[in-house]
Amino acid sequence: MLLDRSHTCGELRKENDGEKVILMGWVDRQRDHGGIIFIDLRDRYGITQVVFNPSAKNVYATGKTLRGEFVIAVKGFVEKRPDDMLNDSLATGHIEVVAEEVEILNVAKTPPFEIADNVDVSEEIRLKYRYLDMRRTAMQRNLILRHRMAQITRQFFDENSFIEIETPMLMRSTPEGARDYLVPSRVHHGKFYALPQSPQTYKQLLMVAGFDRYFQIVKCFRDEDLRADRQPEFTQIDVEMSFVNQEHIFRLVEELMVRYMDEILGIKLELPIQRMTYAKAMELYGSDKPDLRFGLAMVELNDLVESCDFRVFVDCVKNGGAVKGISVPGAAKYSRKQQDDLIELAKQLGAKGLVPVKVGDNDWQSNLNKFFDEDTRKQIIDRMQASNGDLLLIVADNREMTNEVLGNLRLKIAQDEGLIKEDNFALLWVTDFPLLEFDTEEERYVARHHPFTSPSDEDLHLLESAPGDVRAKAYDLVLNGTEIAGGSIRIFKKDMQQKMFKLLNISDEEAYSKFGFLMDAFEYGAPPHGGIAFGFDRMAMLFAGRKSIRDVIAFPKTSSAISLMDGAPSPVGSKQLKELGVKLAR
């Protein structure tokens, strides 16, 4: 077999004119003119045109038989193309390779879809034949971008004295957080390992061990339902540092973001990255991960409407609710149906209603018009920075609902109105998250981040009296409305950790049996520490300009957690089950 490849299909230039070369790759296209035949030869580096002349009888005969996706080796010489036959859309478009010898390394069936970027194929088919899908340049570009991000990451953390340490994939199941993937133990019937939701406890133990700067690019597993940005197995950049506060972590992460932006996108990122408290994010954008590529912030109107004649608003304020609105520039042109659709959406989201107000020169086109005098209308318009031709959307409900509904409407409208500049990258730190969240189903507080997160010093006095109001030393990094990283300063003292478990209504007994190893470790000189974890797939998705992390994962699962290519998950034989001591419930 002809296997001494001299060049890739992306590197020959006119300077190589006359050189003898051997190329290998896949037949991308064949253009048979009856006499002369052109073959576009493709590998991951590019495409090179190969010419078969009828005068070279044996080679020509083989050239005739070539079909799409055949794998071939071509020996020949590089020839500059005539001036009027250059192809500037190809990096190698100024040369071609004249075939002198060709070997078919392997034939190929006609693929189920064309290996071309401009051909639309359903994701179902793409996933079934993922190995063909990944031959397409769009997928190759995505995976190469992901690779470069991984290299930048390793280099960056290495330069900053971080050590990459692997942690177990088979660990003990933990009670808090996402559902675990379980692995039955063959050696210990009735016992199970869990796949890590994250290496959280291990990295804290590495801090106790004195590896004061740790990172890892690591797979994590969560047995929860999927989304465009959620897969059951995904990759994190896991980071932990000792002797640091939040500011140290921000500084480090910001430098990393500068590096990504520069080397991946060619964008100079200005530091520092903008910050916003969780409370403010909720008040202004109704989201803990606001997309700041556009405005449409919410404006509160309670004081302006509390004494008007519109009962709904008055009662809302009286009952401690919030009357808020967003102003959509130029949207007074919306039809009745468009407005009704927005109202319907607001109701689906749980709001009791939504009042649209078309802003005219001197009046409002709205049911509200009659309830407000001219002066109040003007105050409302001023506060909302609205002008003639805008559409105000006003919601009155309890504060959480108002925020949530308007936050969702804001996103929908921005999409519909094309307010989102796709090539913008808006980074934001969201800080001061609540420590706890009341779970109405379990009727107890649960950790919003995780149970190892340290409460804020200034809220410590509220731990017993008003646990729901305690803020945490927790932070998220948000890019274009997607959470790309989250972390916290951790608890590193045993008594505080015990107090935390108590707040979460986890008994001493349970806490000790599940996390005793961590609390034991805290008694042997645990340094103060904190960290962060990046959603690597999500970052790659955003940098690649994709809408789903499946586009930056080589072999992703469908939204029902199935692998269409290999058919996982699958039933297993009774022998395997017996070995594991597992019986299936009927």
Add this chain to the structure above:
RNA sequence: GGGACCGUGGUGUAGUUUGGUUAACACGUCGGCCUGUCAAGCCGAAGAUCGCGGGUUCAAGUCCCGUCGGUCCCGCCA
């Protein structure tokens, strides 16, 4: 667990609202012609019983029920 949309030659779609004989188009595939194309061109051909099962009807791609699969969303995701 729930909601929305989707499933028609190899691929992507039209046809489904208003049931009616031969299911249309593009790309791809195959064959023929063609010595400079590069999404080659021209001519021709093959290829789908409409995801699957059941029902209504004289008649179902089209209506109804169920089911499987895909996508997005809610719940869930510390």
